[in-house]
Amino acid sequence: MKPEDINVIIATDCGSTTTKAILIEKVGNEYRQTFRGEAPTTVEAPFEDVTKGVLNSIQEIEELSGRKILDGETIIKPAQDKDGKKVGVDVYISTSSAGGGLQMMVAGAVKSMTGESAQRAALGAGAIVMDVLASNDKRLPHQKIERIRQLRPDMILLSGGTDGGTITHVVELAQYIAAADPKPRLGIGYRLPILYAGNVDAREQIKEVLEEKMDLVIAENIRPSLEKENLFPARQKIQDLFMEHVMQQAPGYKKLMEMTDTAIMPTPGAVGEIMRTIANQYNITVIGVDIGGATTDVFSVFGEIFNRTVSANLGMSYSISNVLAEATLPNIMRWIDIDMDEDDLRDRIKNKMIRPTTIPQSLAELKVEQALCREALRLSFEQHKLLAVGLKGVQRVRSISDVFDQSDSGGSHIDLMKLDLLVGSGGVLSHAPRRQQSMLMMIDAFQPQGVTQIAVDSIFMMPHLGVLAKVNPKAATEVFIKDCLIKIGTCIAPVGAAKIGEKILDYKVTLPGGKIVNESLKFGEMILHPLELGVEVEIELTPTKSFDVGGGRGKVVQTKCEGGVVGLVLDGRGRPISLPKDENERKQKIREWNSVLRIYPEK
Amino acid sequence: MAHAYTPGLRVTKETDIVKSRILPLKGKVLKKVGDLVNRNDIVAxxxxxxxxxxxxxxxxLGITAKEIEEFMLKKPGDPVEKGEVIAETKSYFKFLRTRVLAPSTGSIxxxxxxTGQVLMREPPLPVNIKAFIDGKVQSVIENEGVEVETIATYIQGIFGIGGETSGELVFLAATPQEVLDPKKINDSLAGKVVVGGSFASSEAIKAAIKHKLAGxxxxxxxxxxxxxxxxxxxxxxxxxxEDLGITVLLTEGFGEIAIAERTFRTLKEREGEIASISxxxxxxxxxxxxEIIIPYKAGHVVQRLTHVEEELGMQVGDQIRVIRKPYFGRIGTVKSLPSGxxxxxxxxxxxxxxxxxxxxVTAxxxxxxIELIEE
Known part of the structure; x- marks a missing residue:
């Protein structure tokens, strides 16, 4: 079916706990998401068949929409009108992260070079990377073998060496893997898939070492030369193997694969796909974050460069204790204006971990949870920045003018000043009682610089739209902009430091009716200008000489910005955000900012 | 709005329990369907x-990788003893030869x-799986393990550390509210599973480890x-x-919280019996x-068997426990269920x-x- 003939789409995302279905229909000339359904995922006993949950979630959509989609256990295709009643859909697509998603181990000759490239390839395909093995990772050979044996990955990616370079290291890694003879996580009887994407000259030796023991698949080298990273073919192969091997082991997936019109994608892989599509379509830079109960995913698209990272043990329920462990208590408490006994707080956090479905009833509990969220996001973003870097080990030809430029190879791709759109997803951000809370949590954690638009995913449909982007990009982007994103507002944050109360920015906002607001922002101050959703205004920002809003220090910036459910937030806290060192002053400031932005109810 | 799911931990006096006992890798199953097994029996x-x-x-040896085969005295698959020469350089004089010795017993x-490397594998490590509970083999999963069935008292905890163990069930707390007194822990409790009331301090747990309590x-x-x-x-x-030398099982959560009355009573009725816990x-x-599984002895006459799979919906009058602040740990009755x-x-x-x-007081x-306290 041609993309333009597709009018009705049903999409599901099989998560570890719930299966979410959405219906997308062409209304007039545009695609809109019209109905949604939800049902528990049925991968585990007593059902052990993922399609049961899928059918249940679709059934909910049938009831809500009045469209007959199922004939028993079959999806009716194509969409048609029968006796004035809507029947069937044109396409069915799905993503999956049930059963813990795709878990991989990657190996590369040099940790900071092919090791890192391999990690980026696996993460970009939607995997969780359990460990990165490298010839120079400082572990002794027997420790490496022991580690490989302990892990039970779904798949291994082996890379190493540039084409034409030395083959010793990568063959050595292959020998360790063969010696460890690791077993797959699912299915006791099948051979573990291993993808080789290293030096082409080593292929024969790799075959000799691995072919007998494992299911060896060969892809193009992910690092054909030091200057070049070629991740796409390996990512594609990882997703194919995920379908052909890993998913085959999960209960009911064979049936599900027969039902869908295109390959099932790992959920995070699909989210990455939609981010990329949007960034390309609108020519913008995007950072996206999806904070779940167990893991937090961060995506970034800066120009042609797409990166994804998963922080496997940072999340709001199952992994909440780990947020405390990694962030440490003072970093969590700095966002809160109330006192709490440390032992009591630790017990509260552990109780949330062991009873992950509970909800903060009191305001104090909500404040603690949102402080933990800020830290989980901050730590995940820091991990992302470490991986979203240029290639290391590249010899660069330097001209005399470069001598003074100290930036090394391996510099970060993330430039917060150039960031156009920050999108948040996951319960704690999408379902915060007030949108102001979501906005401030993201500003505090990511600390955007200059002018940045902030949005949340309304009902977590980014995965669905990611697969849809492969079938019909137009439908995917239309639904993303109109129904998926809730624009919260725009943050304007001058970068620099000054004394509290010192003026740092003059700003002029020209409202649609021609009315002009002329005001200034002081250091340590936050200002909220409500600006409705859909309203676009002209702004002129004049920072003082030691502050930068995107044009350089003291340089005027003229731009347009969009409103949202919260509006325009001017953040005068500097970058990095500076909090008063004195406890009482800090609490006072937090209260003041919360009050200005109307974060919490005031008694 | 997502359906609010109410986790209920099982507390059942008599139920039919089937435990899968599966090897991490394929191997040999030692029991057959119908065999009576003791908790310490190896089943696979x-x-x-x-x-x-x-x-x-x-x-x-100071040679190149390509030459390695010429200098090897052993080939792949050959068994070797620790200290045995596996490769050496060639020289007419024996004392001039450089030798490589096997670092352990095993095979090449x-x-x-x-790479010029030789990989040596040590002898295989035996692994076995015990029955864990006293019962009967209900089914055999070929090459993988068995399922053991028993009629038992079955209680789920909320959180635990340490693996599977078993021992006689002993009480050190007279009421569910009582805090465990470390002074009461002594060598006479070694190998036993002790019920300790609402709270165990760090001192109490350390005493339990010192005196080798099982759980x-x-x-x-x-x-x-x-x-x-x-x-x-x-x-x-x-x-x-965790390798602490003890298994600790929490029935309620973190902090000082009385064991639910029903859990305490159900355990008390089985005092002195063998409990398998994980x-x-x-x-x-x-x-x-x-979990805590306390099997009944063979020949036990079943009075009222509750099936673990039974799901009960929440109704007015049901007993519930609050599982989050501000009323954390308190037990009450459902007075009304507003729908909106x-x-x-x-x-x-x-x-x-x-x-x-x-x-x-109502809230x-x-x-x-909340969680339902299920019968």
């Missing part, structure tokens, strides 16, 4: 491939003319004590592999809760219920923050 066994050691032969796994069942412990005990901050709730907890997809969404103090819009506590609580 296998061999894990032995550890691998790596010998850089070319470096030691591979010889590589690319400890209490309402709660403090997280700060847990960190102290493990030596690290437990970040993710996947437990069962602290393994996994709070992710495929939730695993720690309500806004609570945190401004979260949720489905709620009205609870009446024993002292007559509105999110349905997600």
């Amino acid at each position: 066994e296998t061999n894990l491939p032995g550890n691998v050691s790596i010998i850089n032969v070319v470096n030691q 796994e591979s010889i590589s003319d690319v 400890l069942i209490v309402g709660g412990i403090r997280d700060a004590d847990l960190r102290d005990l493990l030596g690290y901050d437990l970040g993710v709730a996947i437990t069962g592999h 602290g393994a907890t996994q709070i992710r997809a495929g939730v695993i809760r720690p 969404l309500q806004v609570v103090e945190s401004e979260t819009k949720v489905r709620v219920l009205e609870v009446e506590f024993a002292d007559g 509105i609580i999110p349905r997600a923050n």
